Amino acid sequence: MLLLTITLLSFKLAKAQTPDDAILMNSGEACVLLNYSDAQFDHYWEGSGLRVNETIATVSRNTVMPMIAVGVIPRLNFYIATPYVQTSSSNPNGGRFAGASGLQDLSLAAKYELIQKESKVGNFSALASIGFSTPMSNYLSDYMPYSLGLGTPQFNYSAIAQYGFKKGPYLRISGAYLWRGYTEAERDYYYNGGSFYTPWMDVPNAFAVNGVLGSWLFGNRIKLEANLNRFQSLSGDDIRAYNAAQPTNKVETTSAGILGQYYPKNLKGLGFVVNHIRTLSGRNSGKLNSTSIGLTYQFGFLKKEK
16 A cells, blocks of 8 residues: 555666666757556555455556657766556445545656776776656545555666676666655554644655666567566554555555557657556555556757757
């Protein structure tokens, strides 16, 4: 339950990319992504125990996310994303619970290439990124599992390392630390290992680790990736029996996914991407299955000198 992580899809023709990969665009280039994802779960972990959503059945979360990546100066890229989220369930419990919809968080990020070394066998690169997000609308963060997000400002700091062989395969590892602030609930009391008589909830900080094995095929027109992901809060409480989740919960998830990308030879600048992620294990989280499809378009916005 809690905030279902939005996975920013990587996309690479002519160096178009995201804050979480090892690709950088050249100065004067931009890439736009329009992504749609459908995520669902009918089981969730209450603490470490897996339970069925007997009251609300299957919870759905649909996200439309536009994102743009811009290369401004050499080795430095900037990003902006603004997701629109809609949540619902297959059994609204006689009208007592309804889903929610609206703009979630404004996300800004920058990525810089620290190291780029080439050998006869392959290439090694190391990068660092920093990001910030803040709510774009006055959504209810304590309305779980229907909440659009955590309703708190967040900073994230990431380190990325990738080694790619010249014939196509590559291995990428990244790690991120997420600092979260406070979120305001629509109540004056909550329990988090003790009684708190305030609407302000301290959202736990967290870290995330990601490993990717991928390869480019058919002249860099098709890319395939397999990934393994770990997300873990650094503090927090468990969902109490027969209670709803809340932003103070300690969330842990391990998930695996596959990603495919295709860039038609005769459609310059366009790309298509599909991604599927399944949650393998967790704590205070939904057993989520998510499928995403996306369209990318890359273009130059600065005239090159002759």
